Amino acid sequence: MRHLYAMKRNLVTGLLFLLTYGIHGQESDLLKQLTNESGKEYVSYAFKSSRVINGHSMEMIGAGVLDFRILHRFGQVNQGISEMFGLDQASMRIGFDYGLNKNLTVGIGRSTFKKEFDGFIKYRLVQQSRGENSFPVSLVLIAGSTISTLSGFDSVKKSFSSRVAYYYQGIIGRKFNSRLSLQVTPTLIHRNFVVDGDQNETFSLGFGGRFKLSKRIAFVCDYFMNMNGYPKEKFENPLSVGIDIETGGHVFQLHFSNSAGMNERAFITETTGKWSKGEIRFGFNLSRVFSMTKRSNS
Amino acid sequence: MKLIISTVLFIVIAGTAFPQEKYFTKTGNVIFYSRAPLEDIDANNKNAVSVFDKTTGQVEVSMLMKAFEFKKALMQEHFNENYIESDKFPKSVFKGAIGDLSKVDFTKDGKYLASVSGKLSMHGETKDVTAPVTFTVNNGMITATSELKIMLEDYKILIPSLVKDKISKEVRVVIDINYEPLNH
Numbered sequence: 001m002r003h004l005y006a007m008k009r010n011l012v013t014g015l016l017f018l019l020t021y022g023i024h025g026q027e028s029d030l031l032k033q034l035t036n037e038s039g040k041e042y043v044s045y046a047f048k049s050s051r052v053i054n055g056h057s058m059e060m061i062g063a064g065v066l067d068f069r070i071l072h073r074f075g076q077v078n079q080g081i082s083e084m085f086g087l088d089q090a091s092m093r094i095g096f097d098y099g100l101n102k103n104l105t106v107g108i109g110r111s112t113f114k115k116e117f118d119g120f121i122k123y124r125l126v127q128q129s130r131g132e133n134s135f136p137v138s139l140v141l142i143a144g145s146t147i148s149t150l151s152g153f154d155s156v157k158k159s160f161s162s163r164v165a166y167y168y169q170g171i172i173g174r175k176f177n178s179r180l181s182l183q184v185t186p187t188l189i190h191r192n193f194v195v196d197g198d199q200n201e202t203f204s205l206g207f208g209g210r211f212k213l214s215k216r217i218a219f220v221c222d223y224f225m226n227m228n229g230y231p232k233e234k235f236e237n238p239l240s241v242g243i244d245i246e247t248g249g250h251v252f253q254l255h256f257s258n259s260a261g262m263n264e265r266a267f268i269t270e271t272t273g274k275w276s277k278g279e280i281r282f283g284f285n286l287s288r289v290f291s292m293t294k295r296s297n298s
Numbered sequence: 299m300k301l302i303i304s305t306v307l308f309i310v311i312a313g314t315a316f317p318q319e320k321y322f323t324k325t326g327n328v329i330f331y332s333r334a335p336l337e338d339i340d341a342n343n344k345n346a347v348s349v350f351d352k353t354t355g356q357v358e359v360s361m362l363m364k365a366f367e368f369k370k371a372l373m374q375e376h377f378n379e380n381y382i383e384s385d386k387f388p389k390s391v392f393k394g395a396i397g398d399l400s401k402v403d404f405t406k407d408g409k410y411l412a413s414v415s416g417k418l419s420m421h422g423e424t425k426d427v428t429a430p431v432t433f434t435v436n437n438g439m440i441t442a443t444s445e446l447k448i449m450l451e452d453y454k455i456l457i458p459s460l461v462k463d464k465i466s467k468e469v470r471v472v473i474d475i476n477y478e479p480l481n482h
Binding site for chain 1: 360362372374386391460
């Protein structure tokens, strides 16, 4: 009995000692408590660029950041050596995106394909977060428009409105860990003018993913599954695979795609290449960002 | 019975003994500067957490690497993603003690110079560091400021060869903390 009593006492003293002097651990309990109270933490850098490849990514460019984007799509690789596997021909888009704030980006661009202008507004409704009151995914809304200025465009109708198309997207994306990010992008495209047999509204479901291979290199994949519209024997769903390479202020996105278009209307509704026939193109997106405003540190 | 009384007494004494001795902050300021011919980088973390025991001189500082704010969004991204790898190593912790505590009189207003040494853990590496620290006592409020130099390679923070000339290998860290008494 006495023994037990003494043991108990030793135990209590030991516990107290631990409680009182627990501060001498790797990081003291007190310090941990103080740190952990801060709560919610936003998850950033799901993608290296604001585009997966063709489609928008869940990632925003920062506030006051100008993203100068030059996109190239070369000819089909199955044309062989005489066309240098497509490298002799190129279609391009030049564009500027600007981050009005951390959740709102606007952008404009011009593509050589159909001499088309495009513009969009991209707004992040919710950013994925961890900790208290966290939200498991990022939600991003995009509304955009394209205007073709091709002079010989569809001799049947030449009105301005027939040159215009609109697109609306909602991105649901999640960064699962530091390497893997996935997103789903329901898309609605409305074209004011379509050829016979096609439909004005096209619904499409986009899928995008990123897998980081190293700190500065990532594998990316981008696919849009069209639900309706356009003659199926003529048009294909755009599938693109590539790698992102980051070098300081630049992000190079090198990829292969069956699509030549570089705005949503063009690559979702007007992709003709078949992967199975080697009708794919090499292409790259070059993104260079400039900080236009100095964020105050004080 | 005796044990219970002594236990209660111990807890009470231990509990009441803390407030006057321990100080803390959740809004410590940590700024780092990296100066190189092509790229000046500075970032500010206003949410460093610290606990300081003025009787033993024990001091701990902890900060979330993600809380560093840069002027350029891209720099902040590169800092988190490529250099400090804040997903893998979210925190930096300093744990040490004031070496010459006798030089500092916390009951009298004034400026006191002392030195602090301990272990700094960052990016998965732990290294011994020593730095001068200035205590300012004003109406019972304690402010501590310190400055130290950190070599990036000590913490295995690698600079790719492509930008080796752009980024300084050495970083100057300035810490500025206003301590508050810790009340339980």
